[in-house]
Amino acid sequence: MRADLSLQQSPPFSVPARFLVSAPLFGLTAALVLLWHGPGMVSHRWTPEILAVTHFLTLGFLAMSMLGAMMQLTPVLMGVVNLRPVLFSTVIHAPLFLGTACLGLAWLMQVNQLFIIAMVLLGFSFTVFIVVTTERLLRSKSRHVSRSMMLLALLALLITASLGIYLVMGYTGQTLPLARHLADLHLSWGLMGWVLLLIMAVAYQVIPMFQITDEYPAMHQRWMGWSVFSAILGLSLTYIWPLETLKTLSAILLAGCLLTFALTTLWVLHKRRRQLVDVTLNFWRLAMISLAFLTLTWAISAILNLNVPVLLLGVLMIHGFAMTTVNGMMYKIIPFIIWLHLSARNKNLRDRGERSSQVKVPHLRKIIPEAAGLWQFRFHLASLLLLAVATIWPKWFYYPAALSFVIAQAALLFNLSNAVRFYNAKIAMLSIGKAGSDPV
């Protein structure tokens, strides 16, 4: 069922923009921590530096941009409006930003009090977001499959954040010991539940819309979300009842879902009607190839009982699939909402008979120049390949990997900040009625 867009419900530009621009800031911080601390920090998965970098990426980059994208997409795709969008986004963004910074710094500086501050700020931000957005989605009249998948993703985020807060209590130096045996459950709900389900929910709408493709097969859309959720639930139940069969069947179901989604998306993109290749297409393709490679590596290592570096699976899932998808979406969402808001302003001026006060609105592909996006994609691809091999041969590839990651995130931050600067300049021109002298 093709998406009905309610563009007039789009929230003010600053609502999603503050989240989307904060994300590469945390991405760059994570890359600089990698560069500064050197290969020693990847000696095993529990070094405080690796845990800090993991959460600068999963909270600071992924959760940050996904919450921002949901603030833009739920009104437009689901027709649900937040009454005070600017206030709501501030109440979510500020504690998420500070909470993530505190959690990372707590690990890097080993200061227990910072864990407590992070726990409170992150707990508050996620609770308010999950409660308000769930209520809005339940009220939505849309019956597109993305609605139920967004609700499942929010439930997975609730479980992830609750487990994360319980885990972090083990670091606060209070009574509770660190429940490290729950860390895999936490990351499964975080990466396979919250991140994967939300990316699927968004892909079903934005790939046909922006890449002019056919819809995903109806069966796929109807069953994928519930299958992924049931697989993770099955894996979680083995923490209570350690049944090997349940674990194997749940893992096979999950692997099947990952591979089906990756290959179906590559096929839908291959059959697209729009022949023009844009940078977002490259990011979608790379993300799906990473997801397929991750699934095959995980499956083969499980079947043949091979020892695959756990950080390799982390790099393929967090950087290769999730960050790549989000990076590509940023190059669609930001130019689109800039074009949307400036066009709406121009229309208001025309309606008021003030044609001469309009500003020129360039084509979507010009707001963030294609070449700038393509260069950033090349550094992102290089950093993914180098980070992946650095988990196997850190001696040779660690520093080239960290450096290319720094450049890729710095370039993304530069491209997005430039687009925001462009928008603010246009708005300033409109507000002082100097549109006549608009050079662009």
Ligand code: HEM
């Ligand atoms: C409220 C937010 C969160 C808090 C307080 C939190 C806290 C933690 C803690 C304390 C650990 C275990 C560290 C250990 O065992 O020493 C952990 C591990 C982990 N968390 Fe989170 N987390 C949060 C959200 C997330 C989210 C949203 C994701 C993913 C989307 C995520 C991904 C991970 C991963 C991948 C690990 C395992 C790291 C490793 O194995 O090296 N976390 N988290």
